[in-house]
Amino acid sequence: MRLSIGAAVVALVVSVPAVAHAAATPGPGAPSGAPAAPPGAVLAALTPGMGPQPSRAGLGAKLAKLLANPNLGPSVGLSVVDVGTGAEVFSLNGGTPITPASTTKVLTAAAALASLGPDAHLHTTVVQLPDGAATSSPTPIPSDAPGGSSTGPVPTIVLVGGGDPLLTSLPTGSNKIPDYPPRAHLDDLAQQTAKSLAAAGVHLVHLQYDSSIFAGPAASPQWERGYTGDVVGPVMGLSADQGRIAPLDGGRVNDPAGHTAAMFVDELRKADIFVFGKPTGATAPKGLPTIADVSSGPLSAELEQMLVFSDNDIAEAMARQVAVHDGLPGTFVDGAAAVRNEVAKLGVDMSGVTTYDGSGLSRDDRIPPRVLAQTMAMAATNVNDALRVLLAALAPAGVSGTLQLHFYDAKAQAARGLLRAKSGSLQGVVSLTGILPDADGRLLSFDMAADNVTGGLGRDARVAIERVAAALISCGCS
Numbered sequence: 001m002r003l004s005i006g007a008a009v010v011a012l013v014v015s016v017p018a019v020a021h022a023a024a025t026p027g028p029g030a031p032s033g034a035p036a037a038p039p040g041a042v043l044a045a046l047t048p049g050m051g052p053q054p055s056r057a058g059l060g061a062k063l064a065k066l067l068a069n070p071n072l073g074p075s076v077g078l079s080v081v082d083v084g085t086g087a088e089v090f091s092l093n094g095g096t097p098i099t100p101a102s103t104t105k106v107l108t109a110a111a112a113l114a115s116l117g118p119d120a121h122l123h124t125t126v127v128q129l130p131d132g133a134a135t136s137s138p139t140p141i142p143s144d145a146p147g148g149s150s151t152g153p154v155p156t157i158v159l160v161g162g163g164d165p166l167l168t169s170l171p172t173g174s175n176k177i178p179d180y181p182p183r184a185h186l187d188d189l190a191q192q193t194a195k196s197l198a199a200a201g202v203h204l205v206h207l208q209y210d211s212s213i214f215a216g217p218a219a220s221p222q223w224e225r226g227y228t229g230d231v232v233g234p235v236m237g238l239s240a241d242q243g244r245i246a247p248l249d250g251g252r253v254n255d256p257a258g259h260t261a262a263m264f265v266d267e268l269r270k271a272d273i274f275v276f277g278k279p280t281g282a283t284a285p286k287g288l289p290t291i292a293d294v295s296s297g298p299l300s301a302e303l304e305q306m307l308v309f310s311d312n313d314i315a316e317a318m319a320r321q322v323a324v325h326d327g328l329p330g331t332f333v334d335g336a337a338a339v340r341n342e343v344a345k346l347g348v349d350m351s352g353v354t355t356y357d358g359s360g361l362s363r364d365d366r367i368p369p370r371v372l373a374q375t376m377a378m379a380a381t382n383v384n385d386a387l388r389v390l391l392a393a394l395a396p397a398g399v400s401g402t403l404q405l406h407f408y409d410a411k412a413q414a415a416r417g418l419l420r421a422k423s424g425s426l427q428g429v430v431s432l433t434g435i436l437p438d439a440d441g442r443l444l445s446f447d448m449a450a451d452n453v454t455g456g457l458g459r460d461a462r463v464a465i466e467r468v469a470a471a472l473i474s475c476g477c478s
Helices: 008-013 017-024 056-067 101-115 186-199 256-270 299-308 312-325 332-345 369-379 385-392 459-474
Strands: 076-082 088-092 123-128 156-160 204-210 290-295 420-426 429-437 443-450
Touching (some): 056 076, 056 088, 056 459, 088 369, 101 299, 101 332, 101 385, 101 429, 101 443, 156 186, 186 256, 186 290, 299 312, 369 385, 369 443, 420 459, 429 459, 443 459
Antiparallel strands (some): 076 088, 076 443, 420 429, 429 443
């Protein structure tokens, strides 16, 4: 599928069912029902446009006053790349490392798509230890356990986390969350487990849980202390409901893996499997038989959720998934390094990039705007088919996700519906990375960030950046 650019960019980008869905469902509880994406459904390479390439001088003249806006503060970077040629056609400190905030997630998504692929699925499983590992009950089995109160060997099963950030304890078919992106459910896993055990005449087990797919600390030492438990949960390889106290509760537990195991015990009991004793953490030996398995939706769907709603939990899980795929431990350090390495392999010059996480929560992260603009341009070309899912996973300006309530300023409205982008925000930091057509139908990618912004939540700086995006759309500037 190849279309000329202009106003057709959005129509092209949302033509893949899986990645179009977020634009139609702006948040939890919104109507859903879009079909799942067929395996391998990715966008065709975009036609870069038939109009002339904008000139550095033309863009400079158009943007000069907007870039001098004092609301942006003294530290501003902008890079604009012509997708058709890959050339940087405008730069203001484009090669200078700057705090990116959540636009870091663009690199995380690109790395995950390039390494794992858009159709990868993340599995949460239950395995059973061999018969010789069955343990004798140290005390009589409670009388309400299936099979009575006799003592004897009790087999051990292990709940093994696969690092799925959207595993949920809500029952299958629940209407409390949208049906997109698809989620794996603990009750489904418990029912499969019960069926397998009952077929072998087993109704009583010990339970261990394994979250070892991710290693290292559960919170980054580069994060502000209040982040964990608020905007992100403790990062663990087994975590239901993103570590929340309740499925839709904003509070977080300190031990998501143990909390998930406790909820799994409850689901097993509903399915007539009694767990003797308290679940314990362990690392399951390799090669054990799997007795139950639930999988996430396709990676593309989880990445869309991450980008459209700036989900930090998904971002941290995805950085670690890239590390594990590349044979590295699933730590903060290795996740960040693996993401940088995968993006570099795409051909993006990563000079000046320093990252400590996958979400951009660290104020020590530094990314030159040129790197993000080049990554976005790569996604629109034929460098890597899977990478083009990144474009469709971005929120349309003024339509959905973190951009739904933006671009309403009179000088920014030209970008609504035409720009697809990822925003970023920390105290004192405002950023935006996206792709758009200019007035001549030329496809441009860009990244802009200001990391020394004053005044509340940076609203004025946000509007100033949105005006720059709109100016790029309204400018032929050749």
